[in-house]
Amino acid sequence: MTRALLRLGLWLGLLACALVAQAHESRPAYLEINEVAPGRYGVLWRTPINAGMRLPVLLALPDDVRDITKPSIRELSDSRVERRLVESPGGLAGKRIDFVGLQATITDVLVRVQLADGGQSTTLVRPSAAWMEIPRTRSGVEVARTYMAYGVEHILGGVDHLLFVTALLLIVRGGRRIVATVTAFTVAHSLTLVAATLGWVHVPSPPVEAIIALSIVFVAVEIVHGLQGRAGLTARAPWLVAFCFGLLHGFGFAGALAAVGLPENAIPMALLCFNVGVEIGQLLFVGILLAAIALLRRLPLSPPRWSSWVAPYAIGGIAAFWMLQRVMTFWG
Template structure:
């Protein structure tokens, strides 16, 4: 790849590395809250309300049910990363269908709420509530279209705000020798993380989250080192077969994606549809990122500057990516 293309790919690397440093403390930490409502009788429901812990404190969001709803029983348990509250509630003026449940304080946060409602006369509905509209109107007869839309959006959001995954994809672009190699490399990465995402989500494979997150950061660091080796003219299997390295590390990144999906605490009956569209969302976001990089490369052809500038910027961006990955690795390793 010539210096001109490397220089403009570098611009992408510098921007993402800067964002990654600024967001290191929150990357993969903004997990949604979760509300599950199951109707057990005409006027009785069980409620599970899980709120994540942020910086050691419970998310300051409270549930508000409509008038005519009273608590029958309430219990609470603390988990390492969240607080789970379980209630049995009764309605005194009709069913919850058609009524509004509010999330007081959600508008002051950056956290979403995944809401799952199952009524006696229909399938479960799944909706993502945003801080900009902190309430949900309980639908009488929900369909599966909302499930697909919700989890596809969640998949896109996860990849576009998962700076570690984006840095890894960018490093793959850096090390690919041509467009054909890039195509095979990205395809191998996609196939690999789809495999482990599926296996982990279905419970066939289980690996604790913290070691996976640390290993993902280490994979980016190793790839950055390989890019520098190639730049120095040293032989590298990564440069000869980038698709093989992408496949191997893609298996690891798939476990990270599975961890994000598992954080949504979905019942088994919703896993297949959620898994499919979450994966579609991840691939859509990844493709959008690659297309954006290619567009910048195309624009680079309109600019003229000395090749030495592109080479120096390319090396600088690679070191920034490696330094970011090293920081993440140490930070995540210390969190074990």
């Protein structure tokens, strides 16, 4: 391993040790409003649960909205789902919805509104502006922008996916091999993302998440083998490993997309834009990582020999914890 990679390994190891041992901690909340009759709306409000704690955000509908049915609440392993039927004189178009407490979080809210006249909107509400106004007209541009932004945020917030890509780049040498590896990973997870999202293939989420963590452990072990002078499968055929495990990571992306759903009249656009957003975020991360390696090569530092072992053991240790944590969810 070059001196630059030794420095990068030490930096990544320290960074990985500081990570909270839970991936996807920024999974967004989700609000869906469907106008079922003039002035009447079905409301679905889903808030994520992380480490047993529900996101401390309250939904504040306009003052003139009243409940027609009592809220039906369902507690899931990763979220709390509330459904109810409400009524608003004159309709909700043009009115404001607030998300109380969102400002104190790092979580967004994805809002999808379907009006009786066919108007539809999809909006990503951020903590910096924790409210939205129900639009009077639908916008395909808004759907595209929202799902692309969600794709970028999902990959950049998906620590497990980024650790897998990082581990691959610590093994692969040469520009062509890096391009081939990243391309194989992209093609593979795009295939399973589309197949799972459109319902062509169904794989339970808990095993997928556990195997994704196992894939990171596998590549971390391959880094150790390289440090010991034994070229593993990843060093010999990185595109093959990237493609095989990329299929599993695609199911993980599909699970995140399923958590917020797709607009019924714009499924192809939303799916395409989400995938494009994932690729933009992934390329951005790879570019930053490669730039960091190039920069570290120029620094006059002489890290100790043991520093090259920090990154694989830190990455593998965190991934092993995730794997055990996710396997335990099989039994509730």
